[in-house]
Amino acid sequence: MPQGVTLDSPRLEDGAALWRIARDSRVLDLNSCYSYLLWCRDYAETSIVARSGDAGAHGEPGAPVGFITGYTRPAAPSTLLVWQVAVDETHRGRGLAAAMLDALTLRARSERGVDVIETTITPDNAASRRLFTSFATRHGAAVSREVLFDAAAFPEDGHAPEVLYRIGPIAPSHPHRPSPSQ
Known part of the structure; x- marks a missing residue:
């Protein structure tokens, strides 16, 4: 976990900051600001936000510097679908995305019985492929891949x-840590 950063559930007032982080990533499909506000209201329990350590003068939480949005699938409630992962440019390269994913999974496992993580990744997104395959390795979980939506499913050209x-399945214990003899 990067120093000076805390993890928390998103709050309604975080919606605009999440939208800005997604927009500034220049990689994610940008949803409307309204959708991030709804996400912070309706899916806070299955999402996570990273906050800078700079709390306000009255103890209000620090500003969001990263987030993961997710939800449990209605047809498969033990599956957490990770929708978006984003880290503010000033906090990239410090392991924050992995720390958020580990923490969110641990919370979802504990509170909702989640034992499978799903996400979709475009073939050109090497950073996301590394994030999720290294997550699987840390958790001793298998990874399967298949095209969920082919390019023809999208209305715009070039998607x-x-x-x-x-x-999954994700073990109920903490992430895999090699024993001293390994």
Whole structure:
């Protein structure tokens, strides 16, 4: 966990900051600001926000510097679908995305019985592929891949296919840590 950063559930007032972080990523499909506000209201329990350590003068939480939005699938309630992962440019390269994913998974496992993580990744997104495959390795979980939505499913030209990564089952313990003899 990067120093000076805390993890928390998103709050309604975080919606605009999440939208800005997604917009500034220049990689994510940008949803409307309204959708991030709804996400912070309706899916806070299955999402996570990273906050800078700079609390306000009255003890209000620090500003969001990263987030993961997710939801449990209605047809598969033990599956957490990770929708978006984003880290503010000033906090990238410090392991924050992995720390958020580990913490969110641990919370979802504890509170909701989640034992499978799903996400979709376009073939050109090497950073997301690394994030989720290293997550699977840390948790000793299998990874399967299949095209969920091919390019023809999208109304605009040039959208890459979305490949579904299914990771699980996730062990009920903490992430895999090598024993001293390994």
